[in-house]
Structure formats: structure tokens, C-alpha cells
Amino acid sequence: MEESSDTSGIYDPNNPISWEDHQPQSMEERVEERVECLRRKIKYYFMNPCEKYHARGRKPWKLMLQIVKIAIITIQLVSFGLSNQMVVTFKEENLMTFKHLFLKDYADGDMDTYAVYRQADVYDHIEYIILQYGLLHNNTVGNHEYEKNGTTYTPLLLCQEFYRNGSICSGTETVEIDAHMETECLEVYPVAPQLPRDMLQNFELHFKRLLSVKITFVVKAINLQTITFNNQGHSGRMKVDLETDVEINECKDWKVTGVSARKMYLIVIFDCIIGITCLTSFALCTRSVIKGILLMFEYIHHCKTHSGKNVPWSDKLEFVNGWYILIIVSDTLTIIGSILKIEIQSKVLTSYDVCSIFLGTGTMFVWIGVIRYMGYFKKYNCGRFHG
Structure with a gap:
């Protein structure tokens, strides 16, 4: 069937109707002309592009x-x-790198079962983390740098959270705990000449009241690392976890x-x-x-x-x-x-x-x-x- 090309009754925006040209003889004709013009404009406005193209050749x-x-x-x-x-892949691989660098005897896939059970093991793991933090430049194959606040390095923070007062006696089945929590922290600078064991001599963990031990440090390539020794359950199993808070900063000078x-x-x-x-x-x-x-x-x-x-x-x-x-x-x-x-x-x-x-x-x-x-x-x- 042939496509109709009749364009009567269609308002042409490029050739609008001029009232002066037609000069209607009566008010009724003038009103009718305006109504017809509005009808054509509305009809043209509601056409889709294909209909406008068929009607007036408008592309x-x-x-x-x-x-x-x-x-x-x-x-x-x-x-x-x-x-x-x-970027996401870099973050994931960087997190895996820090797990291998700072978690003692860590193997891929061990995070669900990675834990310590003895007080001596807790101290050994903390000493290991501090030691690896100080030797980061010599150990890592990546491009990592300690963060500086002006001319001073940002320290590693070793913090323990524990109940203010508390005593638990399994033999007599008595528990007395003050639920208010206290935090005690030790700052460790990466350029400090002391060995980790010497730094921890005056930092005693209160295992009976201990909730968690958190080791927080900032290292550039990209992120803030937190290693947590979780003892909230007091079950004798202290779970160790490494968390990352990634922050990507713009380059100040790049070429x-x-x-x-x-x-x-x-x-x-x-x-x-x-x-x-x-x-x-x-x-x-x-x-x-x-x-x-x-x-x-x-x-x-x-x-x-x-x-x-x-x-x-x-x-x-x-x-x-x-x-x-x-x-x-x-x-x-x-x-x-x-x-x-x-x-x-x-x-x-x-x-x-x-x-x-x-x-x-x-x-x-x-x-x-x-x-x-x-x-x-x-x-x-x-x-x-x-x-």
C-alpha cells in the first residue's frame, strides 16, 4: 500500500499562519482561524519523529x-x-600482601581459623607485627612508605580494651565485672631503635578483663591497617583479624x-x-x-x-x-x-x-x-x- 503524503491540517513551524494575510471578514472567522491554528500546532507537537518526517521532511x-x-x-x-x-584488584592484592607480611605463619585461606590460644603466643604475635612494621622497607617487594605528619612519622598504635574492674572465678562460679571499658595504648615509631620485646616490657595485657587488642598503623601505598586480637568471648580462643580502611589520595606531583x-x-x-x-x-x-x-x-x-x-x-x-x-x-x-x-x-x-x-x-x-x-x-x- 502506498504511504499517504497528505499534510493538510498540519502546523508548519517554519511557515506559521499569518492573520493579517488572511484578513478574515468577521470575528467568528477570526476565532475559527485561531482555533484551527492551535489544533494544527497541538497535532504537530504530539507527532513522533517519523510522523514529523513524513509530514514535513523534518529529520x-x-x-x-x-x-x-x-x-x-x-x-x-x-x-x-x-x-x-x-583499582579493586589492587586493593584486594594489597590486603593479601599485608596479611602475609604482618600475620605470623599466615597461609592463604587461614583467616577463618587464624587464632591464638596462649598468652605467650599473643605476645609473640604482637612482637612479630611490630618487628615487621620496622623492617617493612627491607621486606616488601611493593612500593610502601611510612606516613608522615609534617616531619614526624605517624606511630603504630598498640591498644588494649578491657573492663575497668572484674574478677571471674570458675571454681566458685562467681563473676564480678564492671562493664565500663578502658583503653590503654602504646605508640611505636618505625625508626625507634628499641626491639619489640623491650618496648613491651611496660605494656602488660590484662587477660582476665581483656576484650581486644588492636594494632593500628598507616602505610602508604594506599591504606590504613588494623590488626585485631578479639577476646570478647573469653572462650580461650583469641581470633586474629586484619582489617583495611582504604583511602586513595590524589597525586601531588606526577608525570x-x-x-x-x-x-x-x-x-x-x-x-x-x-x-x-x-x-x-x-x-x-x-x-x-x-x-x-x-x-x-x-x-x-x-x-x-x-x-x-x-x-x-x-x-x-x-x-x-x-x-x-x-x-x-x-x-x-x-x-x-x-x-x-x-x-x-x-x-x-x-x-x-x-x-x-x-x-x-x-x-x-x-x-x-x-x-x-x-x-x-x-x-x-x-x-x-x-x-
Whole structure:
């Protein structure tokens, strides 16, 4: 069947009707002409891109822009995900490295069963950790450095938490405990000449009241480490655990040359192109939303003037295209995410999680919007148009 090309009754935004040219002979004809013009404008506004193309040959620039945008921001998200995966892998491997460096006789997979049972073993493990901390430069194959606060090294903190007062006598089955907790700490500097055993001479563990022993230290490559000897159960088994609080800081002075540098600059340029594309999409969709709102006000004014009726909210909302709103939100999120990604790539910021949220949400919204636009709803199907 032939496709109809009748375009009668369609408002042409490039050739609007001029009242002066027609010069209607009566007020009734003038009103009828205005009503007809408004009807054509509304009919044209609610056409989908294919119908507008069939009616006036108007190319669907916004749709084509969205298809291009969905391709490039998907590539951007996948690229950032691979880069973020490298960071996650580095954190995991770094944690494993510290377990092998600071936990005595540790083997992979032992954390669930890694524990000590004798008081002498607790002291031996603490001494071992302090010794390994002082010998870190000579032992590790990684690039690790002690943290400095000005010109002074940040000390290792050896802290024990225990009940203020308490006595437990299994023979008489009596327990007397003051539940208030106290903390006692010892600072150990990495450049101290003393041996660990000498440092611990004046640091006695109160095993009868002991809740936990925590050894906390900061080491650059990336993270804050805490080794905990957990004795809260008082079961005779003190579980040992190593926790990490990772903090990635921006580089204060960095220089990269060669292929890696060129690749980094290309990625930054690609992110800039995505930002410009999303900004263009944002402007086009915002313009369309504004046009719809202005047309809504014109329709409301017409209804009040000629029929004296108020337009219900359901009819008003028909003039606000939800797809455009979704694309505007998507563009905003993607622009913010692209800026963060450029900052991360330039070693200025390290907000990987925040950037992932913006880019991931923006990509999801643009996929939803484009799929909806391209035919998941009836009014967006590109069928035949009859004027």
C-alpha cells in the first residue's frame, strides 16, 4: 500500500499562519482561524519523529543524537568499569600482601581459623607485627612508605580494651565485672631503635578483663591497617583479624610520558566529546520541554476564554514529554560523571564510587529513554501517517 503524503491540517513551524494575510471578514472567522491554528500546532507537537518526517521532511535530529550518545556513553562506562576493576584488584592484592607480611605463619585461606590460644603466643604475635612494621622497607617487594605528619612519622598504635574492674572465678562460679571499658595504648615509631620485646616490657595485657587488642598503623601505598586480637568471648580462643580502611589520595606531583600518556590524553578527549554531546542533547530536549509548556499555557488560555472550563492536570501533563525529562536527567548525570572521570584520569580526584554512580545511572536512563522512544510504546511507532 502506498504511504499517504497528505499534510493538510498540519502546523508548519517554519511557515506559521499569518492573520493579517488572511484578513478574515468577521470575528467568528477570526476565532475559527485561531482555533484551527492551535489544533494544527497541538497535532504537530504530539507527532513522533517519523510522523514529523513524513509530514514535513523534518529529520529526527534528537533521535539520531540519542543513538550516537547511547553508543559513546556505553563505551565510556565499560572503559571506566575496566579501570575501576584494576583499582579493586589492587586493593584486594594489597590486603593479601599485608596479611602475609604482618600475620605470623599466615597461609592463604587461614583467616577463618587464624587464632591464638596462649598468652605467650599473643605476645609473640604482637612482637612479630611490630618487628615487621620496622623492617617493612627491607621486606616488601611493593612500593610502601611510612606516613608522615609534617616531619614526624605517624606511630603504630598498640591498644588494649578491657573492663575497668572484674574478677571471674570458675571454681566458685562467681563473676564480678564492671562493664565500663578502658583503653590503654602504646605508640611505636618505625625508626625507634628499641626491639619489640623491650618496648613491651611496660605494656602488660590484662587477660582476665581483656576484650581486644588492636594494632593500628598507616602505610602508604594506599591504606590504613588494623590488626585485631578479639577476646570478647573469653572462650580461650583469641581470633586474629586484619582489617583495611582504604583511602586513595590524589597525586601531588606526577608525570607520565610515552604510550600511556597518549592513551590517557585520548581518553580525556573522548570524555570531553561525550560531555559536549550530552550538553547538546540537554539543550535540545530542554527547548522541546519549554515549547511544550508554552503550548500548554496557550491551550489552557484558549479553554478558559472560549469554554470557561479548567483543563485537568491529566491533560496538562500530556504536554510535558516524560522522555525528554528522562533524557535531561540522564544528560545531567552523564555530564557530572564525565567531569569526575576527567578529574580522576588527570589524577586530581579519586572519587571512583561517586563517578561510577553518576555514569551508571546516566547510562541506564538513556537506554530506557531511547528504547521507549524507538517503539516500546504505541505512539512512538513509525507507522503510516494520514493527514
